[in-house]
Amino acid sequence: MVGEEFLKILANRQFPLGTLRLLASARSAGRKIQFAGREIVVEALSEGSVEGCHLAFISATDEISKKYAPIAAKAGAVVIDDSGVWRMHPEVPLVIPEVNPDDVSKHNGILAIPNCSTTPVVMTLWPVHKRNPVKRIIASTYQSVSGTGRAASEELRDTTSNALAGKPIEPKIYKHRIAFNLIPEIGSVKDDGYTSEELKMANETRKIMHAPDIAIATTCVRVPVFVSHSASVFAEFTNPITPEEFRSYLKEQPGVMVEDDLPNGVYPRPFEAAGKDPVFAGRIRKDLSIPNGIAYWVVGDNLRKGAALNALQIAELMISRDLI
């Protein structure tokens, strides 16, 4: 799903594209994909197939990224990777171009994009953090099924349809029914009762913001929504801050749109954010439980800024700095 979104975005941007090759599993090889009015035949990925690439975007399984990112980098490509395996590697820059663009300059051939639930939270905290450092972040997520992939989207569609028809539901992709339900487990099971998704949000946020001391706790929940991840965030800052200040800092931040007018029913929603580039923030107000706290709600398309768009923006940034 990220690949498809990537091609849609690429076709609509001023990107200095030479040759575009699409690599996938042997099972998908031979498939024809429409791109910018022409047809591209999908090739089977192999160790030799990355030869000659200047840029390699990888959005596949962790196993594929682990194996092929170093192969592509060794063959001379700049690799921009969407998996979880390289993000926390000390020599791999983890980049949101609107937040830490300078990190692209020091790499060994592999750069990573953050997890799709991390990006919206970091993009909305960064413009404040620069002026008034974040001390503690509490986030509860509401994540769409497209974060799991196409089969999960089909499962949401099919099981919802069955639920409405009173037919039995047999989940295959998820451990439990997702139709009209919530699943508070995303990713793999890690130590201390946390999931990998919850720990990623914490670790990646600290790395991207170069702020190893931010205290972070998160709960990640899968919701019956097709596209866009949302989060309810409670952030504590070092110094006092008003909702008006928070809002004005966010309005200056490229890639963030403030939609915040509760009396008129204006706040971000995942269905409406899907297919759009910005990260949307609203419900900005004082966290009534601490002096320097702000509570807010953030929504972003997990396939776009949460994945494909961010990867492409990293490439554009590197090209503009003559790093590719």
Added chain:
Amino acid sequence: MVGEEFLKILANRQFPLGTLRLLASARSAGRKIQFAGREIVVEALSEGSVEGCHLAFISATDEISKKYAPIAAKAGAVVIDDSGVWRMHPEVPLVIPEVNPDDVSKHNGILAIPNCSTTPVVMTLWPVHKRNPVKRIIASTYQSVSGTGRAASEELRDTTSNALAGKPIEPKIYKHRIAFNLIPEIGSVKDDGYTSEELKMANETRKIMHAPDIAIATTCVRVPVFVSHSASVFAEFTNPITPEEFRSYLKEQPGVMVEDDLPNGVYPRPFEAAGKDPVFAGRIRKDLSIPNGIAYWVVGDNLRKGAALNALQIAELMISRDLI
């Protein structure tokens, strides 16, 4: 919907029921309702119709509760009210029988049950708070459409069906589409960017627990789920606490069930909690962002323990104490 659930529960409990009368708007008068194998004809509510009642359960609009609760109390009934208008009144006990049973003794004829999003959070914090006082609560909710009422449940069903069929969607009950979407607005708009639902959770929690100093901030979100409200909670306590201690205190608490085995995919989910009496808690772990913090996930049927069951339990408690 609460009334229907109330009748289901009443029919299955050992309740010393004499005559049962069902009062509703003139529009619903004459409707026949099945109860415990017999048929009861709904009567139109009027100022005279509450005469002779020992117990009056009210679950209607705020306006109906505001007008008829005092009339019924004056006519000699003990009123147990499900609306938002009496809960914070200083002479009205706000009761969860498993938490503050002794509060039923001092009343002027009206008692209130908490809002359906408050009850699960309070029931799970109370057994810990008794030993180790809660200092701060951060909660983000995932609330089902049945909290809005039957028309909202129909709207979720119909708009989801239309969405799957690719037909246009016109929300009537909600301001925005709820099918495969999230709406971060519940209740009316209050000061400082908060909704009434968010402020209720804070104020009611402090009143029920007799703990006016607990710091609380909440974000309330409507999700496309039919029944049961869920919440992601981060609680800070006065003294150190381990997840094992938290879990063991919860296991002792009547009305709470611990479902907590992440490696085996065991945690509460709203679809599975619907129609059940207990409040379910899981995903219990250390809040990694502070020393004395616990993060957890709680789910309860908003029509049962969140409303009808709690109301009936208050009546049972008062009967057992010869207060009715």
